[in-house]
Amino acid sequence: MKKEIMKKERTLEQKFQVNFQFKVLFTHNIFDVENTILQKLLSENALNKSKALVVVDSGVKQAHPTLFQAVQDYFKHYGKSIALQGEILEIPGGEVAKNDETLIKSILNKVNQFGIDRHSYVIAIGGGAVLDAVGFAAAIAHRGVRHIRIPTTVLSQNDSGIGVKNGINTYGKKNFTGCFASPYAVINDSTFLSTLDDRDWRAGIAEAIKVALIKDADFFEWIETMVDALANRDVEAMDELIYRCADLHMQHIRSSGDAFEQGSSRPLDFGHWAAHKLEQLSSFSLRHGEAVAIGIALDSTYSQLKGHLDQSSLSRIMSLMIKLGFDLYHPQLSEQVIQGLEEFREHLGGQLTIMLLDGIGHGFEVHEMDKEMVLEAMNYAKQYSAQKLEV
Template sequence: MKVIQVRHAGGEYPVYVGQGLLGMTSILDRHLEGRVLVVSDQNVAKHYLDRLRPTLSRIQHKRKIILPAGEEYKTVASWQRILDELVELKAQRDATILALGGGVVGDMAGFAAASYMRGIRVIQMPTTLLAQVDAAVGGKTGVNHPQGKNLIGAFHQPAAVIADLDTLQTLDERDYRAGLAEVVKYGAIRDPGFFAWLDARADALAARVPDALVEAVYQSVRNKAEVVAADEKEAGQRALLNFGHTFGHALETFTAYQRYRHGEAVAIGMVLAARLSEFLGRCPTGTSDRLERLLQRLGLDTRLPADADPDRLLNLMRLDKKNRADQIRLILLDDIGQASVTPCPADDIREVLVK
């Protein structure tokens, strides 16, 4: 097992990364306090709720809520249901929420923890690759509003994060690959050594070999922890984590959120951003090919679909919230392992969208 300490303005918390962690009572015991509410979804509970039994059996006052799975349930109504359970449990300020699931469960349970009695403890137990390397670390919590994703939320840091890599073995192939795109992102924007390691172990990673998974999740969390420690509220370097996301969001919107997982769209977006970086002469020739080859070996699509309409994509990119004064601000690569926020002229962006 590996442990990363994440520092933030109000203190620090550990992220445990390893195998067999859900069943390890010693870890949970260290962080549990007061009455306990377990929040999970139907898919995850079916596989993993039992593994918490040894720990939970020793706790007198506890409840659980199993929500339907999926982004469409990341709503104010689900958040309200979690709050109702906390009231039923007669939870006090010292209560703990255990969030067992992917990013959807983590974001909702985290937001309930942020808002109930102005803040109680949450322990994140992420079960998707995306949640382990991204969503569970950093303290962003929230739910969707019909008018926008993550429109309602709060910053609320967890008391601990327990990333049990065994859970990744039951993850759907597409969800797994989508998580790998975010793993590659850390190497591409700030860690050339990690990128080289990913290149060397791509086949093991695609096959979910446990020791490769430990290293990939550990290095990703370490990178995310360094970024959020330096910029907790997204004033500066945290923006680099959006590499590939402006193109990716436009593609997700263009395909009405029906065709791509978020990470799949980000993979295509990262390659487009790298191509643009090269086109503008910002990074060495061959950088985007290196990135594309790695993503392909991990099983990800890297090209825009044949029906993609460059002008519509460009218009969607203009709506991105990072933009200032009508320029489209993108994260571009200066090299593998180095990125910066750059305002880009629409005509240049169009060049890479039409190719």
């Protein structure tokens, strides 16, 4: 009789750590041949001539008609160390870049055609949506090609362009398909901001207000003192706002302990659960920053109605955003927006976690929202906006 062999359960466990590091560089006129920042960045640690594929937001090309020639001249000037691969690829800006999956394929085709490998570069020049889409393509090509972002809007320079998230919109949901991948570097060139229209200039300030409200009361007070300068497009004031906002975002990525969002907490998404839904309901006619401003107003009001935030702080928040020119209400801000709570929970991948305020400069998390009180907060924002319009 054969002896029965007992099968033992066995487990192998692996744990390792990977260090990610990238710089955010601040400059002017990045493609002036006297400016060596990009050439040095592409050449560092290179054994041979560095190859780069350049993708440009069509809106940026239109606003800067000499850009393509400047890029070509720059690579030609430094031709001994860096090489531009093929024609500059132009793709639509705004959410179109994230809604059309064929654009990702077009970038991958270029990566394949020109032999862009893991030691080559894909450079994206554009607003946040283009950076998201190009970053996603770079991340899935060869499981990761070096990606350099050159953000061209306030919002992408102080927020979306400096993170580790990349993605596109699929299944009717924002950022449903995407990944976490660190850029090789980010270059903030303030020259690109000069051609922004007033809506895009203003929209990026919403993200600065957001991070100030949950992390830095002194920064919020600074924005209050500089509100007139910012509203009137003072370049120095905007440069400082972008730097301080970017610094706070970088600190969060470094110290949060969850840079790739494995948990259910996303503090930097304060005001975003409603904003994402509003963008979708408005067919993306609302800029992301405009929708975030409405979301901030909604969640700040909700915080006050729940007894966490005092009325004077709420008034300061609402007044600041009104002075900057934000609308705090939109016709699509209705019960339908509340569906965004479940979509936000799904996107987090677990428990619903919403950031609220118990003071300016200090946020805290809750895991449920009183839907009737959310509707009350929406009504308050509508009435507040109407009163301000009458003044």
